Amino acid sequence: MTAERGSSFGVQVAFVLWMIAFGLSLVLAADVEPTGSGFTRGMNRVGTFFRWQFLAFAMAIVTWMLARGRSDLSKAVRLMARVPITIQCLLGFAGAVVVILALVFK
Numbered sequence: 479m480t481a482e483r484g485s486s487f488g489v490q491v492a493f494v495l496w497m498i499a500f501g502l503s504l505v506l507a508a509d510v511e512p513t514g515s516g517f518t519r520g521m522n523r524v525g526t527f528f529r530w531q532f533l534a535f536a537m538a539i540v541t542w543m544l545a546r547g548r549s550d551l552s553k554a555v556r557l558m559a560r561v562p563i564t565i566q567c568l569l570g571f572a573g574a575v576v577v578i579l580a581l582v583f584k
Contacts, residue, residue: 486555489544496537496562503530531569538562 507527512520545551545559 485548485550486552489541489551489555489559492537492541492544493558493562496534496541499530499534499537500562500565503527503534506530531566534562535566538566 504527507523507530510523510526513522514520541559542563545556548556551559
Protein backbone atom coordinates (compact mmCIF):
# COMPACT_ATOMS: atom_id res chain seq x y z
CA MET A 479 0.00 0.00 0.00
CA THR A 480 1.48 3.35 -1.02
CA ALA A 481 1.56 6.36 1.27
CA GLU A 482 -1.08 8.15 -0.78
CA ARG A 483 -3.34 5.12 -0.77
CA GLY A 484 -3.02 4.79 2.99
CA SER A 485 -3.78 8.45 3.61
CA SER A 486 -6.88 8.40 1.42
CA PHE A 487 -8.33 5.27 3.05
CA GLY A 488 -10.04 7.22 5.86
CA VAL A 489 -11.68 9.57 3.39
CA GLN A 490 -12.90 6.64 1.32
CA VAL A 491 -14.34 4.85 4.35
CA ALA A 492 -16.14 8.02 5.48
CA PHE A 493 -17.50 8.48 1.94
CA VAL A 494 -18.85 4.92 1.87
CA LEU A 495 -20.45 5.38 5.29
CA TRP A 496 -22.10 8.58 4.04
CA MET A 497 -23.44 6.73 0.98
CA ILE A 498 -24.87 4.00 3.21
CA ALA A 499 -26.58 6.47 5.57
CA PHE A 500 -27.94 8.53 2.65
CA GLY A 501 -29.25 5.43 0.89
CA LEU A 502 -30.83 4.04 4.06
CA SER A 503 -32.66 7.33 4.61
CA LEU A 504 -34.45 6.77 1.31
CA VAL A 505 -34.96 3.01 1.51
CA LEU A 506 -36.04 2.75 5.14
CA ALA A 507 -38.38 5.75 4.95
CA ALA A 508 -40.18 4.18 2.02
CA ASP A 509 -40.31 0.80 3.76
CA VAL A 510 -41.87 2.04 7.04
CA GLU A 511 -45.56 1.19 7.36
CA PRO A 512 -47.50 4.48 7.55
CA THR A 513 -49.34 5.03 10.82
CA GLY A 514 -52.02 7.50 11.79
CA SER A 515 -55.14 8.49 9.96
CA GLY A 516 -56.22 11.38 7.81
CA PHE A 517 -53.79 14.24 7.36
CA THR A 518 -51.06 12.80 9.61
CA ARG A 519 -50.96 9.36 8.00
CA GLY A 520 -47.36 8.54 7.14
CA MET A 521 -45.70 11.25 9.25
CA ASN A 522 -43.59 8.54 10.90
CA ARG A 523 -41.82 8.14 7.54
CA VAL A 524 -40.63 11.73 7.72
CA GLY A 525 -39.04 11.12 11.12
CA THR A 526 -37.20 8.06 9.83
CA PHE A 527 -35.95 10.02 6.83
CA PHE A 528 -34.65 12.91 8.95
CA ARG A 529 -32.93 10.64 11.48
CA TRP A 530 -30.88 8.96 8.75
CA GLN A 531 -30.28 12.27 6.98
CA PHE A 532 -28.89 13.71 10.21
CA LEU A 533 -26.41 10.82 10.35
CA ALA A 534 -25.61 11.31 6.66
CA PHE A 535 -24.98 15.02 7.28
CA ALA A 536 -22.62 14.19 10.15
CA MET A 537 -20.73 11.74 7.92
CA ALA A 538 -20.56 14.38 5.17
CA ILE A 539 -18.91 16.80 7.59
CA VAL A 540 -16.47 14.10 8.73
CA THR A 541 -15.61 13.24 5.12
CA TRP A 542 -14.98 16.88 4.25
CA MET A 543 -12.92 17.50 7.39
CA LEU A 544 -10.71 14.46 6.73
CA ALA A 545 -9.72 15.80 3.31
CA ARG A 546 -9.63 19.51 4.07
CA GLY A 547 -6.18 21.03 3.61
CA ARG A 548 -4.51 17.71 2.81
CA SER A 549 -2.01 18.20 0.01
CA ASP A 550 -0.93 14.54 0.12
CA LEU A 551 -4.31 13.41 -1.29
CA SER A 552 -4.96 13.24 -4.99
CA LYS A 553 -7.23 15.80 -6.61
CA ALA A 554 -9.83 13.09 -7.26
CA VAL A 555 -9.99 12.12 -3.58
CA ARG A 556 -10.29 15.76 -2.48
CA LEU A 557 -13.09 16.27 -5.01
CA MET A 558 -14.80 13.06 -3.85
CA ALA A 559 -14.71 14.36 -0.26
CA ARG A 560 -16.64 17.49 -1.28
CA VAL A 561 -19.50 15.59 -2.92
CA PRO A 562 -21.35 14.56 0.30
CA ILE A 563 -21.31 18.02 1.89
CA THR A 564 -22.43 19.57 -1.40
CA ILE A 565 -25.35 17.17 -1.78
CA GLN A 566 -26.39 17.62 1.86
CA CYS A 567 -26.30 21.42 1.53
CA LEU A 568 -28.33 21.28 -1.69
CA LEU A 569 -30.88 19.04 0.03
CA GLY A 570 -31.15 21.47 2.94
CA PHE A 571 -31.46 24.42 0.55
CA ALA A 572 -34.21 22.64 -1.39
CA GLY A 573 -36.08 21.97 1.85
CA ALA A 574 -35.82 25.63 2.85
CA VAL A 575 -37.11 26.71 -0.58
CA VAL A 576 -40.11 24.39 -0.23
CA VAL A 577 -40.95 25.81 3.20
CA ILE A 578 -40.57 29.41 2.01
CA LEU A 579 -42.71 28.78 -1.07
CA ALA A 580 -45.35 27.10 1.08
CA LEU A 581 -45.46 30.16 3.35
CA VAL A 582 -45.60 32.61 0.45
CA PHE A 583 -48.27 30.80 -1.57
CA LYS A 584 -50.52 29.58 1.24
